[in-house]
Amino acid sequence: MKINVLTLFPDMFTPLQVSMLGRGLEDGKWDLNLVNFRDFTTDVHHHVDDTPYGGGAGMVLQIMPIKKALDSLPSTGKVIITAPQGKTFNEQVAQKWAKEDELTFICGHYEGFDQRVYELADETVSIGDYVLTGGELPTMSMIDATVRLIPGILGNAASPVEESFSHGLLEYPQYTRPADFEGNKVPEVLTSGNHQKIAEWRHKEALKVTYLHRPDMLKDRQFTDEEKKMLREIKSELD
Template sequence: MRIDILSLFPEMFEGVLQSSILKKAHQSGAFQYNYVNFRDYTDNKHNKVDDYPYGGGAGMVLKPQPIFDAVEAIEQKTTKKPRVILMCPQGQPYNQKKAEELAKEEHLIFICGHYEGYDERIRTNLVTDEISIGDYVLTGGELGAMVVMDSVVRLLPGVLGNDDSAIQDSFSTGLLEHPHYTRPADFRGLKVPDVLLSGNHAHIDEWRRKEALKRTYFRRNDLLEHQELTDQDQKWLKEWQTSQENS
């Protein structure tokens, strides 16, 4: 995968891309990244990338010309049209399903804006995806782009070492992930559930399914609306619901 990052502050990405899993993924060739400071594409002598909004109002708006020219310069070097992602609080709420969709792409371009907003022509004529990482406003799109990049790159083949790790993550199965334990089996009197020490993988799988369902029911009940549930799942849910009603 290739990722191009359009930002006025590309140095913000160094700590993230040069650490941990993302650093290893880049070194292994799982993905490549490139910084593009779209200020370099301005066509005015003052290198301005923003201007006052038509009609008045507070703040400054990013001009279309530098961003259009930057994206078009990148696209001229590729044979397949990339996904152009605009980080924006008005965008589609980001989730694991979207991460899995983007992980299948060969080329992503992230546009990270600053100031009051974007000229609307960027949004309507240049981008393929508008993404929001939450219902709040940041000073720029860089932090949001880092979040999306991290969640996408870790899904690329070989990045996590064990490809089953990503499959079992919270939200990948539609449920929150089951609890995990490691050595020692008894820590200050706090013991690992016996089933995990039994060696009976069928019982372990059943326990993990039940615990994932239980955690989802009590923490993120909304996720169960579109989940395919077995008869056993329904039985467990009924037990927890009855317990709640009687408590």
């Protein structure tokens, strides 16, 4: 996968070039192309913004340098703008994007974009109902969530399948050595060697964690008969 990012601050994207994602870059499993659209301005001061027509506070990003930066790319794939008015990003969006060959993100700043910039994009996406100083941090979050789903990026191929949100539930509790830490013991089922019981325990615990912390995720869930039974047991245990 190739990812292009149009940004005024390319140096902010260093975190994507370390750890597992960094190794993926080195191995050629994905490619990150950072484009500073300030380089596509024509005035001597390299302005990328101007005052809004009709008056008002703040500065608005101009369409010209962004359009020229897009046009400089051999290809763009799906073009994405990060903005508060966009649809909310989630795991399902990441899974869909991970199947694309190429993505291009446009990072906003100041008081936002000239409205005509939005016409250049295929999708406008937000990471939540709050405002940041720019689109770089949301873009990095979405790239991380998407790229990690590319085969070979994570060491354990099963990991992204089993994690939170992948099956509409939060992740079950995890434990490692020691089995007993100051009297706080790992649940016996996890050391039993009975893989069927372990799978059942993990499913129930994932359902429990979701019920306790994100009940909204269960609102439209189509429960299996086994999950209905687990949920009854969970509610009874919590009473």
